[in-house]
Amino acid sequence: MSDTTPTRPLPILFIHGLWIHASAWGPWQDLFEAQGYLTSAPGWPGDGDTVQATRDHPDALNEVGIGEICRHYAELIDAMPVKPIVIGHSFGGLIAQELLANGYAAAAVAIDPAPVKGVRILPFSQIRSAFPVLGNPANRKRTVALTAEQFRYGFGNTLTPEESDALHAAWTIPGPGRPLFEDATATFVRDSPAAVDTHHAVRGPLLLMSGTEDHTVPLKVTEAVVKLYADGPSRTDFLPVEGRGHSLTMDAGWRDVADLVLGWIEERGLDGDG
Template identity: 70%
Template structure:
């Protein structure tokens, strides 16, 4: 039986091309994988930096619809693997029937998470610190990136990752996520209770500043009453928010592959039938 395709979804401030080592590794294991960018992203880091206005006012709902439309064009329902805000998007796609399984790596919190650790607030402050940023793009300085992403690696590696992969990001998803619990129809809402779905793996780096482990554990608890679907949690000791792109990415990628193997997804849904 054929393996499902894989769709990688990047998070805020990181270009989709940073997934290339994952794409190559998954190909070695028989998966056909792609990593489309967000709506407004250009094909390269440099081009996205040169034309950041295309990302102005791009929000969670628009990003979800963008990936749902891409999946509609596939021959089979994919596995979705997302990092940070990509992890939130992956959960929405899974809950709405667009994927056979999902992996949310250090995912942005969904509606219902009521804790807000200081490090998470500080990591989001470059955007949240100015209300005008809701409708425009924001870039991280090397120092801001080092706190939010690179706190568990050397300053030299953090600065190199910042130079290689960072792009301007729309502020709107952060504002939407921050106000989710006070918004009736928040785009950060995920049906954690009743949605019939495939298996989900939530992961956290123990030293993550942007999405602290306590936040991901709170997300995991929101799924606790859905006994009809698999929801598992995995923690990576000593890892920060850069864990998908830094020198230890292979550990996270191998763990993802191992988990997918245990789910026996071959031939799970070869023909796409979106809701």
């Protein structure tokens, strides 16, 4: 008798971005687990177990950079029985690409990802969104929290002020300044931790997503990343999400974005039925 037992889908590892606690992935985890996936959403090194715990001890994130974050997740993946699909938002999207290019992930989804080395355009909205950190060189060695007003511009520009402020209250945490400084200077640093092998890496499929109204990582920045992958040997897909800003993974429309990701995973045969 033939074995008709369905293949279990690959596990999902969610990676949050700067200023957002890992627990914001909770609704995504519930959705994916209802579809049969095993999920995890570990925080960055130095994150507390909760939003409030991280706010109470922000110094634990001082000087945490891109390299430390990548190694943290690589070590977690090394302890897993199989390589996961990594889904990252913002700086988590940059980390997801690095993990994929270096063989730690079976596939990756990068949603509004922080730019990789090689992206040379710098839209005004991106400068303004990063200014709370980059405006003071001393922030490279310490954590910085966003005010509700700063969050409204960088994350909640497509939302009502009330929804944006509610997300700020629920999910924001102080974030280390170092990753932003590392990303901002990547063009001028030979061995930048923001570098990703976009040309030669033989890897699993990658989906890049971008909210068309994003202020923090504008659409044209993600389009520039897509172009860097154009001549590579491995599959890279791009999906713009119309009318959405940087809050697209956690605002009231998060389910629409999550369904797009689930659909892509199914299309690529990564859901255990391919």
